[in-house]
Amino acid sequence: MKVTVCIGSSCHLKGSRQVVETLRRLIEENHLENKVEISGTFCLGQCQKGVCVTIGDTVYSVTPETTEDFFQTQILSKV
Ligand code: FES
Secondary structure (H helix, E strand, C coil), X not given: CEEEEECCHHHHHCCHHXXXXXXXXHHHHCCCCCCXXXXXXXXXXXXXXXXXXXXXXXXXXXXXXXXXXHHHHHHHCCC
């Protein structure tokens, strides 16, 4: 599974770095390093939704506060 986090300036201001760090930690804790790949991307043109996180063709709106929830529902339950 490929998870892409927007690190454009608007999403950065909304905490994309923290989202990435939290996702990395959760992936490690759940031993999913071989199954989930995290990468960054530049602005996706949907800044109002930031922090934008994409899985496949779907763009999700995530915040540092909702990252854990997002991980449980969109990543952990699907790998
Ligand atoms: S900066 Fe993330 S969508 Fe624009």
